[in-house]
Amino acid sequence: MEVIKEISVMQKIAEELRREGFIIGFVPTMGYLHEGHLALVKMAKDKADKVVVSVFVNPLQFGPKEDYEIYPRDLERDLNLLKPLGVDYLFSPSVEEMYPRGFQTFVEVTELTKGLCGAFRPGHFRGVTTVVLKLFNIVKPHFAVFGQKDYQQFKVIERMVRDLDLDIQILAHPTVRDHDGLALSSRNSYLSEEERRSAISIYQALKYAERLVFGGERDPHRLGALIKEYIEKFPHNRVQYIEIVDPETLEPVEKIEKDVLIALAVFVGKTRLIDNRLIRLVDEYIAMEARDEEKIPQS
């Protein structure tokens, strides 16, 4: 695996790979890798001839009071995790390389970024889309893989690619979880033992919510209140938002009658964690109808 720090070097390599007819798969990350990231890399490896992983903690996507300074960084550790997977290139530029003096161009997806995390992290998605577009121009991938754990980010990137006619396929990988259901995140390293125990309630609450919906709950407001109550029974937990939204537009629904996404952000102590669950109500209806049909006695 080759480690590349300079944009011009990465671009030249990408250009050559393309000229030789290789399919380039790309996985952008902020490093401090875990099994969630590695699953994305494996997916890329399965579909590509050459895989590029980037590790870059992007200052543009952090708010002034957020954790940019203390975000965990350990490139040596990341390298050792990526090597056995057969990753071809690790692109890890400095902040000065990505944002030299005079930088003043930004990319913004205007609507999908208004709600959910966007409502609480002004400028966050502008930072994400700007860096991802830059990385796409540097790595020149045929496809890129994103995690469904950051569902809004995935939809925002998909939208940017469509709107700006980027010739790149965007693939999603399901959320990878710890043995007890907690979604893997580099930020889990901030949690104390006790906080870690409370954090499990997030996944439990999402599953509980799904059971309620399949049991007939159709009111998103009541559902949201029940999820909040469940999570906040645990010490250290404070819900920032819970939204039940249309999985395509990310707009809140007034009644749960087709597939919905339950998305939430929770502070566990000082650590902000996000998670989501796609509730496939349409599939459930089809399954219910099939079950009903089976029950009809054949004459």
Ligand code: AMP
């Ligand atoms: P990050 O390093 O947090 O910016 O994440 C880099 C990529 O990994 C993003 O596409 C994330 O959605 C994805 N990712 C992070 N955690 C997980 C997880 N637990 N399961 C699946 N994908 C993840």
